[in-house]
Amino acid sequence: MRASKKLIISTLLVTTLLSACSATSVAAPTSPPVDTGATAISMASTMAAETMAAFPTETPIPTPTEIPFYLTANIWAEEPRVPIINYHQFAPNTSLRSTDHKIRKRDFLDGLEALNQAGFTLIHLEDWINGDLYVPEGRRPLVFTMDDLFYNNQIRMDENGEPRRDTGLSFAWRYGQEHPEFGFKWSLFANLGDKWYADGDTEGKWKDELAQSLIWCLEHDARIYNHTYQHIRMDKSGAEGIRWDLEQNDLFMRELLVKAGREDLIEGLDNMLAIPFGYWPEGSAYSATTNYITPEGKPMLAIFDIDWIINGVKFMAPPYSPEFDPMRIPRIAMPPEAIDYLVEHQSEFPTMVQCQVGALDAEQVNDQDYLREAIQASIKSGACPQGVYIIEENTFDMR
Ligand SMILES: [Zn+2]
Numbered sequence: 001m002r003a004s005k006k007l008i009i010s011t012l013l014v015t016t017l018l019s020a021c022s023a024t025s026v027a028a029p030t031s032p033p034v035d036t037g038a039t040a041i042s043m044a045s046t047m048a049a050e051t052m053a054a055f056p057t058e059t060p061i062p063t064p065t066e067i068p069f070y071l072t073a074n075i076w077a078e079e080p081r082v083p084i085i086n087y088h089q090f091a092p093n094t095s096l097r098s099t100d101h102k103i104r105k106r107d108f109l110d111g112l113e114a115l116n117q118a119g120f121t122l123i124h125l126e127d128w129i130n131g132d133l134y135v136p137e138g139r140r141p142l143v144f145t146m147d148d149l150f151y152n153n154q155i156r157m158d159e160n161g162e163p164r165r166d167t168g169l170s171f172a173w174r175y176g177q178e179h180p181e182f183g184f185k186w187s188l189f190a191n192l193g194d195k196w197y198a199d200g201d202t203e204g205k206w207k208d209e210l211a212q213s214l215i216w217c218l219e220h221d222a223r224i225y226n227h228t229y230q231h232i233r234m235d236k237s238g239a240e241g242i243r244w245d246l247e248q249n250d251l252f253m254r255e256l257l258v259k260a261g262r263e264d265l266i267e268g269l270d271n272m273l274a275i276p277f278g279y280w281p282e283g284s285a286y287s288a289t290t291n292y293i294t295p296e297g298k299p300m301l302a303i304f305d306i307d308w309i310i311n312g313v314k315f316m317a318p319p320y321s322p323e324f325d326p327m328r329i330p331r332i333a334m335p336p337e338a339i340d341y342l343v344e345h346q347s348e349f350p351t352m353v354q355c356q357v358g359a360l361d362a363e364q365v366n367d368q369d370y371l372r373e374a375i376q377a378s379i380k381s382g383a384c385p386q387g388v389y390i391i392e393e394n395t396f397d398m399r
Pocket of ligand 1: 147148227231276277
């Protein structure tokens, strides 16, 4: 897999305060950085104004002093491992216990809290696969997926267009609002053709309700992907059947969006598939799956498996790793023991570190060779660790 050159996040540091750089710098990643530059400028203009007032005639405006600048590198000093947890449906707290396919609200929220306390932060699956490997400094990347959408207990809108408070995604949404360090980012794998939504009326009003839920999800970081139209056994399906089923799911989603007047959301849809039941197609059926293209012509980006943690723990590797296979990415079935495992083993999931690379010559920072040398110098001096560097538009493998 080629190294990605996608922009992650970079901050141009224009401050003279930063004279040393360290892999364990004290930046607080979850709060917006104080705009020292703006403060300095505003102080300077105040002072200039006062100076002008005191000396109204012919005061020369001082030329700004040359200030060194640094680029913030986000670094995977150890190879990241991303757990992908898979949820299905939700049950009220009055249920006796959580099952494999229905988790009680209380158990679900306990899991979010435990994962947050263990330092995990939700990332977008699609972003990671496309090479955006950023998580806030000191945090561990984590992916949440949900299968078999759309059921009432997963998400449904109220009369004000807000998610009903007794739905699973609504709990997660409110938790993410209250805990931005954990966030709210989901990948939803939907079967739009195997059930009616909401009250399932014969006149088909459920389709309008479904469209509203789709729209809310797409506008709130819950991206929607394919889980086949009818939740088919792909191991027992032929190539033609698979093509039809994948396409039908996509077409129906687009039809609902168009009918609701939101065709603008279609261009943001991508092509990923979670294999129903974890039963994989073979031969020409497998080829039809990996070669499936969306109505807009987007090729298959990734395919996801599902497994229990007792069958051995598997995690998503970074796209630059030889272990990364986008056509077979492991996911972990939901039950609480998976979360217990992650909490217990949290130290085995590396966190992202930051380091300031520089001081740099502003004229040359667009030159990749120059940047690479600057990083090398920072590593040699001991100021920054070895690792995979995400800096400006580029990823540099400096392990
Ligand atoms: Zn399923």
